[in-house]
Structure formats: C-alpha cells, structure tokens
Amino acid sequence: MASRSPVVWHKSLRRLPLFNFSSVLDRVRLKETPKKVYKIFLEGFVHDLYTAFIDVLNICLNFCPDCGSPVVGQKKSYTGSMATYVLHCHNGCTVRWNSQPKVDREPLGNILIAAAILFTGLTFKRMSDWAAALKLKFISQTSIQKSILWPVVGEAWREQKRAIREMKARRGAIMLGGDVRCDSPGHNALYGTYTLMDIRPNAPNIIVSMELLHSSEVKNSHHLEPEGLRRCLQDVIAKKVKIGTLATDQHLIVGKMMREDFPKIDHQLDAWHCSKNLTKKLTAKAKTKGCEALMQWIRAISNHLWYSASTCKKKTLSYSSK
Numbered sequence: 001m002a003s004r005s006p007v008v009w010h011k012s013l014r015r016l017p018l019f020n021f022s023s024v025l026d027r028v029r030l031k032e033t034p035k036k037v038y039k040i041f042l043e044g045f046v047h048d049l050y051t052a053f054i055d056v057l058n059i060c061l062n063f064c065p066d067c068g069s070p071v072v073g074q075k076k077s078y079t080g081s082m083a084t085y086v087l088h089c090h091n092g093c094t095v096r097w098n099s100q101p102k103v104d105r106e107p108l109g110n111i112l113i114a115a116a117i118l119f120t121g122l123t124f125k126r127m128s129d130w131a132a133a134l135k136l137k138f139i140s141q142t143s144i145q146k147s148i149l150w151p152v153v154g155e156a157w158r159e160q161k162r163a164i165r166e167m168k169a170r171r172g173a174i175m176l177g178g179d180v181r182c183d184s185p186g187h188n189a190l191y192g193t194y195t196l197m198d199i200r201p202n203a204p205n206i207i208v209s210m211e212l213l214h215s216s217e218v219k220n221s222h223h224l225e226p227e228g229l230r231r232c233l234q235d236v237i238a239k240k241v242k243i244g245t246l247a248t249d250q251h252l253i254v255g256k257m258m259r260e261d262f263p264k265i266d267h268q269l270d271a272w273h274c275s276k277n278l279t280k281k282l283t284a285k286a287k288t289k290g291c292e293a294l295m296q297w298i299r300a301i302s303n304h305l306w307y308s309a310s311t312c313k314k315k316t317l318s319y320s321s322k
C-alpha cells in the first residue's frame with residue numbers, strides 16, 4: 001500500500017442510481033416544463049421546505065390573506081403533497097391558497113419529491129411507505145419521473161458531454177476517479193454500472209464515462225469491475241481526452257489490468273477504500289482473543305491514515321513516513 005500515494009475522490013459517485021444514461025437519455029428531448037425545472041435545478045431552488053401540521057396551518061388561515069377579515073368558510077383539498085385551501089372571508093373575498101408554488105400546472109414540491117427519489121436511487125415504494133407511516137401527504141406513482149425528470153437528467157447528461165468536448169479542446173491530462181456499483185452486494189451481482197468522474201480539485205465533478213454491464217458478458221461477477229473500467233477507459237481514450245491519473249479501490253484484477261494494458265496511466269488507490277478495508281481488517285483482528293485492546297485504537301488509526309493521505313502532497317515517501 002505504501003508504494004502508491006492515495007488520491008481522495010468524490011464520495012457522491014457511490015450514490016448514483018444504477019442506470020444506463022447514454023442509451024435512454026440521449027433520446028429524451030427538453031420540452032417547456034422540463035426546461036423550467038432544469039433551470040430551477042441549475043440555479044438551486046431557494047426555498048427551504050418544512051413539514052407543517054394541519055392544526056397549525058388552520059390557525060394561520062383563520063384570517064383572509066387579502067384583507068385580514070375573519071374567514072367564515074374554508075374548503076381544503078390535496079394534489080399529492082400540496083394542500084389547497086379555498087377561503088371565504090367575512091368581507092366577501094374568495095381566496096385560493098396553495099402550500100407550494102407551481103411549475104406550469106405541476107406543484108413544485110411534487111416534482112422535487114420525485115426528483116429526490118430518482119436522484120438518490122431510492123425506490124418509490126419505500127418512500128411512500130415511509131410517508132404513510134408519518135401520515136404525510138405524498139405523491140402517488142405519477143408520470144413525473146418520465147415526463148419531466150428524465151428529460152432534465154438527459155439535458156444534464158448532454159451538458160456533461162459538452163464539457164468533455166471542452167476538456168478535449170484544452171490540453172493537459174485529467175484526473176479520474178472510478179468505481180463500480182452492482183445491483184446486489186457480494187458475489188452474485190447481475191448488473192454493474194461503472195462510472196468515471198473527473199476529480200481534479202476545483203473542476204466541476206463531471207461524469208466522463210459510464211458503462212452498464214450484464215454478468216453474462218464477463219467470466220463472473222468479479223470481472224464486472226475491471227471490464228467496466230476497461231470499457232470506460234477505452235471510451236475516454238477514443239474521445240481523445242488525455243488521462244493522467246486514475247484512482248480506484250484495491251481491486252486486484254483492476255491493478256493487474258492497469259499495469260499491463262494501460263501502463264501510461266498513473267494508477268492510484270483511493271483513501272476512502274484504503275481506510276474502509278483497513279478498519280474492516282482491524283475490527284476482525286480485535287475480535288480475536290488477546291487482541292481486544294486494539295478496538296479502541298481503530299478510529300485513531302483510520303483518522304491518521306486520512307490525515308497522512310490528505311497532507312502528503314501525493315509524495316509516497318512523505319505518506320509512508322507519516
């Protein structure tokens with residue numbers, strides 16, 4: 001391990017949904033509503049969201065929002081997570097009050113809930129069970145993901161491709177972090193998605209390449225990771241983008257493949273996986289008889305590994321001496 005200095009890379013890779021972007025998303029086009037939603041995501045939406053109890057809302061809506069007179073009649077309804085009140089006041093106004101802003105005719109909160117589920121790789125069923133347990137008004141299984149969010153993700157994907165073309169135009173090598181995500185943990189995965197991300201400091205963390213593999217395409221599921229990486233690297237090389245450094249986990253076949261097939265790329269190990277593997281080994285050791293005292297040191301050892309990796313300025317000697 002000491003022979004290679006580690007590079008710390010973006011953990012958000014691990015949260016990407018298992019999804020083959022290029023095949024589906026190239027085909028979806030941006031219509032009016034998705035265009036507005038894309039802009040909201042780009043600018044970052046400025047509103048904080050709260051959970052409001054209905055009794056508390058009722059107190060706020062006792063008086064007319066237009067003229068301040070007492071409300072004499074109200075009717076409430078829901079559209080997914082949005083509450084709508086129609087208020088009649090003593091002064092004769094009729095006011096319609098929505099708990100969310102709308103994008104065209106769709107409540108923004110409903111879009112954001114669908115987006116949060118899609119972008120974190122959760123399932124709708126889990127989240128709707130969670131909301132039901134809370135008695136939280138929630139979206140039903142709608143077409144929002146397909147009609148609005150897929151085009152939004154498609155546009156983001158095209159934007160990243162434009163960034164890759166710019167990368168190619170600029171000279172100099174890039175630094176990549178890569179990892180696989182499989183549909184099930186352990187040794188019997190059916191699908192794996194390999195992702196390469198640009199991890200240069202101060203660079204936008206764009207996805208440079210992504211490959212979806214089925215386990216029947218390789219010898220066994222252990223080979224999903226090296227084969228996915230090989231295809232991603234070949235894709236990047238075909239785009240004529242120069243790769244300087246690649247950081248991956250300590251996968252043995254990956255290490256061998258990088259040495260033999262891509263000797264020009266500086267292959268490094270990422271500190272997050274180093275720390276995870278070391279902690280796992282130390283924890284197992286500490287559970288054996290006579291080694292119990294080790295347990296209280298594990299956290300400190302892992303912290304020191306992180307400290308050494310982040311302060312060694314990529315110098316192996318400085319890293320191992322720490």
Ligand SMILES: [Zn+2]
Pocket residue numbers: 064065066067068069089090091092093
């Ligand atoms: Zn009024």
